[in-house]
Amino acid sequence: MRFVDFLLFPFALIYDGVTALRNRMFDVGLKKSQPFEVPTVVVGNLAVGGTGKTPFVEFLLNRLSSKFNLSVLSRGYGRKTHGYRLATETSSPADIGDEPFQIYSKYKNKVCVAVGEERILAIPMILAENPVVEAIVLDDAFQHRYLAADLNILLTTYQKPFFSDYLLPMGRLREGRKNVNRADIIVFTKCPQNLSEKDKSIYKEKTAAYLNSAKPIYFAGLKYGAPYALGKGDFSLGDNIILVTGIVDPEPIRLALENKGKRVLEILAFPDHYAYKAQDMEKIKGIYKIHSAKNVTILTTEKDAVKLKDNRLLELIPDIPVFVLPVEVEMTRNEEEQLLNRVESLIINKNAESEI
Structure with missing residues (x-):
């Protein structure tokens, strides 16, 4: 541990207390989480940025947009506007944020792209303007607990996995390691090529030490075009x-x-x-x-x-x-099929239930 970490440790403890209290309030029902009839899939992380959320969102869009009418909802970090906005031909990075603009530039003919800080207010607006939407993929909403997401996909980098990181300001974690339990799927991103099964097992074992029950764990690399x-x-x-x-x-x-x-x-x-x-x-x-x-x-x-x-x-x-x-997510065929089957089953089953 670095000397500066000893100085930052008290602040990390305070931060841990604040985030733990907030999560506890949601867990016991003092704060409410809102579910929606439309399937919601969150792509998020425990750390502050850098886990490859946008390439992973694009990975899902590449694989699923031909099968379902999808929408992407992001906070729109870094934009100069506020509130809900639907991406259009006149939108700019300043209007909706650089990453949503990147997604819109690639998928505007296939996917509805919107931004809004308050996700539970933005989702009804998306559906009002696009009633054909069959699922919403939320970029960076793991900590947005006012939304009761149907599927939480948690990303953590291979180089700096959550189990080796520390809470802010000592490290880059937004909340404690145990909150990995809110994830339904865990994906290690930016993995080296030809990652061995032994190395995967080591990461799975270290992850399991923080889990209350078994969860699917996958490994994804980046492929540059x-x-x-x-x-x-x-x-x-x-x-x-x-x-x-x-x-x-x-x-x-x-x-x-x-x-x-x-x-x-x-x-x-x-x-x-x-x-x-x-x-x-x-x-x-x-x-x-x-x-x-x-x-x-x-x-x-x-x-x-x-x-x-x-x-x-x-x-x-x-x-x-x-x-x-250009960059895109790359997974083994077996792991990719397992992950996509889970997402597809959720979308199909929940939409079928809402029609009954």
């Missing part, structure tokens, strides 16, 4: 990369690029959900000029790309190649 050009110029992807990100941890991307033979010269890391400004483009331009003789490319994430493109910041660096690295 072929980068595509973001700007209007006729550029090709170079072998040397300057990585520009506004995410919690860019290290997995660096490792993936180097495994594919790319060389990451520099990482320009901004805070999560960062709102890029004109001066940031000048900084990127300056770093690019330093390495311009090395066949270098600026590479960013899909989440960052929606803001760079929407805010017209790319126009400030028209002669610099900017590429986007």
Whole structure:
């Protein structure tokens, strides 16, 4: 344990007491959780960001949107608006948040996307505007206990699993480890390729120490696709990369690029959900000029790309190649089938019950 952790420990105890009291009030009924007739599936975590919730939501949409009429509901973190908003052609990242905008950009012809801090108020509004919706996937609502979700999928990273993390401010946990029991499914994300069954067993055993009953536990990695050009110029992807990100941890991307033979010269890391400004483009331009003789490319994430493109910041660096690295969740066929069968069964059975 670091020395600073001894200083932060009393604050973590206070935080634990506050969150434990809140959860206890829901558990005994002093605070009420609202169920809905429409099936609700929560994708959340115990930690503060960085567990891959958005790629996992997109994974569910990729697999299920052809079978069901789905909606995605998010708080819309980082947006400049408040209250309920339905994503439309005129929406921007500032209106609905960068991650909901990313999802809308990809799935607007298949999925209804909405944002709202108060989920139990937003859900009826979604259904009023889209009565054909057969299920709602909620991004980052594990702590939103005013909603009685039908299925809670809890994500925790392989690199920093919940059982090795600590409560804020010592660590990144929003609530105590024992609250993993509220999950119906647990998924370890950002797993290395070719993860052995032995390593999986170790993680399952460590997780079981916090569970009151057995729960399905799965393992998911990230698969990076072929980068595509973001700007209007006729550029090709170079072998040397300057990585520009506004995410919690860019290290997995660096490792993936180097495994594919790319060389990451520099990482320009901004805070999560960062709102890029004109001066940031000048900084990127300056770093690019330093390495311009090395066949270098600026590479960013899909989440960052929606803001760079929407805010017209790319126009400030028209002669610099900017590429986007797509990413998706990857699971073994067996585990993927088991997880999706659970979600599909919930949607089918609950909608059948509501029709009786």
